[in-house]
Amino acid sequence: MKKQILSAVLISTMLAATLAGCGSKAADPTTAAPAAQTEAAKGEETKAPEAEAKAEEPKVDDANLSEVEKIIKEAETMSMEELAKKAIEESNGKTFYGVGNSSRGKTALPLFIEYLQSVDPSYTMEYEWQQPKNNKIFEQLSADSLKSSGTFAMTLIQDGNQIESKMVQTGILKTFIPKEWADANGTTADAYTGFLPLQTLNKVFMYNSTGNAEFNNCWDFVAEGVHPLYMDIDSEVVGKNFLYMLTEDTYAGWLKEAYDALDSSKQAYFKPVVDEMATDAQDLGLGENGAYALAWIKLWVENYNEQTDDGPICNTLVSKTATDQCGLLVYSKLRSVEESSEVSVNNIKVAAYQDGYKGIGGYGYCHYLFLTNNSPLPWTSCAFIAYMTNTADGFSAWGKDMGGYSSNPTVMEETEKIYGHSKGGYNDKGENEFDSKNDRGYEWWTTDGELVLEDPEYCADVSFTVGSWIELLTKYSDSAQ
Structure with a gap:
């Protein structure tokens, strides 16, 4: 049934594109994308x-x-x-x-x-x-x-x-x-x-570090039994745009590179899902690494623990009792954490800041x-x-x-x-008291931090095809209400 629905979606999309093409003006080939403008302006240091x-x-x-x-x-x-x-x-x-x-x-x-x-x-x-x-x-x-x-x-x-x-x-x-x-x-x-x-705002992967769980790779956030805290994609739609962007060639390539960095036992767990997604990736017209993007999206949607807002997610993760929990949330929420014996920024780690971390560090919109x-x-x-x-x-x-x-x-x-x-975690004595609050900045996040950036045009282009595919996925049944 899923394949039949997906095929119907694709047929409808192609028909719509054909009809639109008959009555629309061709794109101006001289119009440069902002990414190209940025390349042209690299004389600027920032x-x-x-x-x-x-x-x-x-x-x-x-x-x-x-x-x-x-x-x-x-x-x-x-x-x-x-x-x-x-x-x-x-x-x-x-x-x-x-x-x-x-x-x-x-x-x-x-x-x-x-x-x-x-x-x-x-x-x-x-x-x-x-x-x-x-x-x-x-x-x-x-x-x-x-x-x-x-x-x-x-x-x-x-x-x-x-x-x-x-x-x-x-x-x-x-x-x-x-x-x-x-x-x-x-x-x-x-x-x-x-x-x-x-x-640009960033949502970043964080995890509670009071226990033994380690998140050394973006695939660890979709591993068996892991249920990241995340605002529901139907209530905060920029979260759905994040998933759309993962299917873009650059970001799908990052997911493939992160997969390749996993040990053989972890690869063995994810490989059946990647293989299962190969046909869907081809049907959706995605690039060579599209199956890795769809596999990650499928596992994310079917496992994330639905939350109402990023504030409560932050409040949960910084608690001493949230051992081994993780989430994807707005980075700035750490600024409002009130330190106590039970709650501390030092109870969490920003995944992308950890030595040896592989893959996407978060999402920028x-x-x-x-x-x-x-x-x-x-x-x-x-x-x-x-x-x-x-x-x-x-x-x-x-x-x-x-x-x-x-x-x-x-x-x-x-x-x-x-x-x-950049030194937001330093106290008045010059001591690095809360390392996770030391923002490494836009340039770092969009390079070493592998921040996935929203592209409105790409999101609009795939919102019907990839979006319809996402709608067929079953969300984690125990999500918080």
């Missing part, structure tokens, strides 16, 4: 975390630009100071409504107002920031887009897959690339393709910034976005957390100087 955001908005002739798009095009040539003057003229005495997956937009807004007041002391602006629960942000933005003038001026949003398919391709959200941000990343607004990331295409305050939105992406003060609402990296290399460097995340 590169921006773009999370391989290759998805791009449909090209629109200037004559057909919306009013918001016309403002964005002009704003992309302006300095932040020039944008500030435009914002003051537009929004003085008004109310700014924002919406986002992160509540910290509400923290950044008063700082932005203070910045505008440094330009014009008489400036005032009220603000409201909404954070919809249960992934309702897409419904909220879709409903607001039906108005001639929307309520929401801009958004800070995650989940590249749904952003690309539901928000960008439909024209609801529009990307603005601040001039200083482009300069810092060695590109221009015209040359850059993709969404504008505020930051972005918070992206957009204007709504019917923004009531587009100039103010552009200025706010420029402020958050080009200044350490603007990024400070997020900058206090390790594992959250500004997409502007200059701001990333300034943030590290302020907060010292």
